[in-house]
Amino acid sequence: MKNISRRHFLYCSAGLVCSALPARAFWPFTAISEASGPVDIRGRVFRSDAPKHLWKWSHEGFLYKKINNSNVVCQICPNQCVLAPGDRSICRSKVNKNGTLYSLVYGNPCSVNIDPVEKKPLFHFLPRSKTFSIATAGCNFRCLNCQNWEISQAKPHEVRSYELFPQDVVNEAQRSSISSIAYTYSEPIAFFEYMIDTARLARERKIYNLLISNGYINQEPLLALCKVLDGANINLKSLSDTIYRKLNGGRLDPVLNTFKTLHEQGVHFEMTNLVVPGYTDDTEMVKQMCQWILTHLGPNYPLHFLRFFPKYKLDRLPPTPLSTLIKFRKLAMSEGIRYVYVGNVSFPEGNNTYCHNCNKLVVERIGYFIPSYHMDENRCKYCKTVIPGRWT
Numbered sequence: 001m002k003n004i005s006r007r008h009f010l011y012c013s014a015g016l017v018c019s020a021l022p023a024r025a026f027w028p029f030t031a032i033s034e035a036s037g038p039v040d041i042r043g044r045v046f047r048s049d050a051p052k053h054l055w056k057w058s059h060e061g062f063l064y065k066k067i068n069n070s071n072v073v074c075q076i077c078p079n080q081c082v083l084a085p086g087d088r089s090i091c092r093s094k095v096n097k098n099g100t101l102y103s104l105v106y107g108n109p110c111s112v113n114i115d116p117v118e119k120k121p122l123f124h125f126l127p128r129s130k131t132f133s134i135a136t137a138g139c140n141f142r143c144l145n146c147q148n149w150e151i152s153q154a155k156p157h158e159v160r161s162y163e164l165f166p167q168d169v170v171n172e173a174q175r176s177s178i179s180s181i182a183y184t185y186s187e188p189i190a191f192f193e194y195m196i197d198t199a200r201l202a203r204e205r206k207i208y209n210l211l212i213s214n215g216y217i218n219q220e221p222l223l224a225l226c227k228v229l230d231g232a233n234i235n236l237k238s239l240s241d242t243i244y245r246k247l248n249g250g251r252l253d254p255v256l257n258t259f260k261t262l263h264e265q266g267v268h269f270e271m272t273n274l275v276v277p278g279y280t281d282d283t284e285m286v287k288q289m290c291q292w293i294l295t296h297l298g299p300n301y302p303l304h305f306l307r308f309f310p311k312y313k314l315d316r317l318p319p320t321p322l323s324t325l326i327k328f329r330k331l332a333m334s335e336g337i338r339y340v341y342v343g344n345v346s347f348p349e350g351n352n353t354y355c356h357n358c359n360k361l362v363v364e365r366i367g368y369f370i371p372s373y374h375m376d377e378n379r380c381k382y383c384k385t386v387i388p389g390r391w392t
């Protein structure tokens with residue numbers, strides 16, 4: 001018989017007890033966690049935390065202003081970090097060195113993978129294709145539930161990194177015959193300079209660019225990015241500014257503006273809503289979110305409700321019950337959103353694509369695998385209705 005440690009025994013026992021209890025049995029913990037938390041968890045600038053010397057992967061910031069000769073203000077995201085010489089930004093990846101703003105992560109990703117595009121999740125963008133995925137350390141949010149906190153809440157020197165300059169990324173994608181590059185995992189807005197230079201090169205070589213992001217970005221850099229962007233998955237964490245402040249350390253309005261801009265610029269995007277018990281599982285809020293989407297963006301952008309798993313600072317909460325995800329999917333569809341999925345859970349009806357006109361199954365999914373496909377280019381094979389997205 002296999003020996004197990006005391007810690008492992010306790011862990012397994014807790015798992016058995018947890019799985020035997022209904023989700024609501026955790027409710028008191030959920031309530032305490034939410035009610036007693038701070039009302040705004042936004043990040044702070046790290047004073048006098050810049051490394052002594054710049055390194056090979058330091059690159060001057062693209063959009064910033066100098067103030068008072070030595071201070072700088074970064075204009076990439078709504079945090080608008082004001083940095084005195086020697087300070088490090090909220091996203092941890094930028095510093096003020098002698099009155100100049102530098103990104104410390106240019107060409108220095110800590111995650112490099114080849115993923116199925118369905119993993120992003122992007123269900124209406126070149127199904128079955130692979131995407132070359134990169135991320136660096138850092139994020140402009142402080143989500144209590146972060147799934148990638150080991151890299152998003154780390155400083156560049158705290159993680160193991162690779163050297164991969166924009167040219168190298170594009171070469172690697174091309175060498176492997178991969179049709180897109182995804183800026184993903186942590187928060188690409190925190191490595192904006194590296195992302196946009198890579199994306200411009202990729203566009204020249206006819207490789208698609210995908211942004212997987214919290215959408216917390218200012219208008220000017222977003223418009224510049226839209227010129228080379230082919231697809232995006234943007235998190236809509238909630239339709240409540242209060243939840244954005246206390247769960248994510250951000251604000252709602254800039255994210256809503258990002259959706260409107262992507263819509264106006266004709267970029268295909270999909271929306272992700274992580275359903276966190278006690279925070280973002282309020283039915284009335286989800287209804288309002290759907291109504292906002294329909295009013296400002298229309299019915300065609302796919303919406304993914306993702307299952308939450310205990311993680312990072314919310315490791316005492318239960319996973320989202322499947323019944324909640326199914327309820328929200330039904331609600332969103334009854335409100336008028338045409339393509340609504342559930343993710344991080346196996347539920348065939350919520351993982352497949354059904355034509356919004358004839359309701360026939362056009363893309364069947366089992367995990368990231370697509371066993372059957374009934375599209376004729378960008379149309380339903382049965383009734384010839386155009387299905388929104390980029391299919392070929």
Ligand code: SF4
Nearest residue numbers: 074077080081089091
């Ligand atoms: S991108 Fe980073 S440095 Fe720039 S404003 Fe946002 S958090 Fe601050």
